[in-house]
Amino acid sequence: MNILKDVILAPYTTFKIGGPARYFCVVHDQFDALEAFEFAEKHRLQTFVLGGGSNLLVSDEGFNGMVIKVEDKGIEILSQDDNQVLLKVASGEVWDKVVEFAVKNIWWGMENLSHIPGSTGAIAVQNVGAYGQEAKNIIESVVVFNRETHEIQNLSSNDCKFGYRSSIFNTAQKGKYIIFYITFKLSKTARPILNYRDLKLQFPEGGGQLNEIRQAVVKIRDIKFPFPTEAKKGNAGSFFKNPILAQSEFNELKARLQSGFNKEVADVLEKKKFTDNAQLKIPAAFLIDICGLKDLEKGGAAINHNQPLVIINKTGAATAKDVLDLANRVKSAVQNKTGIELQFEPELIGF
Ligand SMILES: Cc1cc2nc3c(=O)[nH]c(=O)nc-3n(C[C@H](O)[C@H](O)[C@H](O)COP(=O)(O)OP(=O)(O)OC[C@H]3O[C@@H](n4cnc5c(N)ncnc54)[C@H](O)[C@@H]3O)c2cc1C
Secondary structure (H helix, E strand, C coil): CCCEEEEECHHHCCCCCCCEEEEEEEECCHHHHHHHHHHHHHCCCCEEEECCCCCEEECCCCEEEEEEEECCCCEEEEEECCCEEEEEEECCCEHHHHHHHHHHCCCECCHHHCCCCCECHHHCCCCCEECCEEHHHCEEEEEEEECCCCEEEEEECCCCCCECCECHHHCCCCCCEEEEEEEEEEECCCCCCCCCHHHHHHCCCCCCCHHHHHHHHHHHHHHHCCCCCCHHHEEEEECECCCEECHHHHHHHHHHHHHHCCHHHHHHHHHHCEEECCEEECCHHHHHHHCCCCCCEECCEEECCCCCCEEEECCCCCCHHHHHHHHHHHHHHHHHHHCCCCCECCEEECC
């Protein structure tokens, strides 16, 4: 395995931003992983496991440690019957290609998660979710390399403790595992999930063929989330999470909007609130919008007008500092005007 020095990380991220990694290697299996971790331990280096770089902001100074990029490949049907299929997918497979493959085979479950950049392994890390579906609903188990014991382990979906944009992989056990495979449980009988507002509008009668739902998701996403095919469209998806509130907190927010803005704004909040996994959420985009931040820019970075949750590398030459300054300005303005503290969704590396 080749261990490279001073590798610029910007091309490995969808923001197209970020300085060098002191060391960088590509791993395909547990033997490469062992070698990488042994090297890191010997040289007392921090490590960071990289997938497709679509949920990260890497600092302009880069990462003073070892970046381990996972590039294993392969898709295998483990078992199937008339109702379901168990599909084992290697971490390094491009996620949207896997969704496309499932849709072509008329296997239900992944379609609402169409057109999300990144690799398959990372799907389990933040329990990726979109349009009413979450990874946890289709993940049967996850095969990992444990860097402490050097063993391959099979973790059940329960072991992964999935929550809203969270799992053991980005909380309690962060850094302990490299995910090598995910087994998905997909349905052969139609299970359209169309309760999300934008999708409901596309399928007012319900129903819908699997490939029609995928196409609808792609169409909706293309309006809101610039697909990061070039530096000028660089982004990491939603930069802010949707706040989860208890009913009492929601009531306080509503009262604050009524006094700080006006009754109409407070009424719109009532309409915009939604329930997800029995949790009351409010769209962070709405808060950013009412605070008048939709056209904010800093250096080369800008809030994406069509979906203000997204920060975009507008000039293609934005720095990580531009992005973070902009994100912090949004965060403090929203907090001052609404009392809500927004949380960042992408991981900050090397800050
Ligand atoms: C345009 C756009 C739209 C997006 N839309 C959504 C959306 O709708 N919903 C959503 O949830 N996210 C969305 N995202 C965020 C992102 O695409 C997902 O979080 C994606 O799963 C990240 O995958 P990645 O391979 O790029 O991970 P990376 O960004 O490379 O890494 C993310 C995290 O996962 C860890 N990781 C990656 N691979 C492994 C592995 N094999 N083993 C252990 N840890 C690993 C990394 O260490 C890091 O902590 C969007 C991003 C963009 C750019």
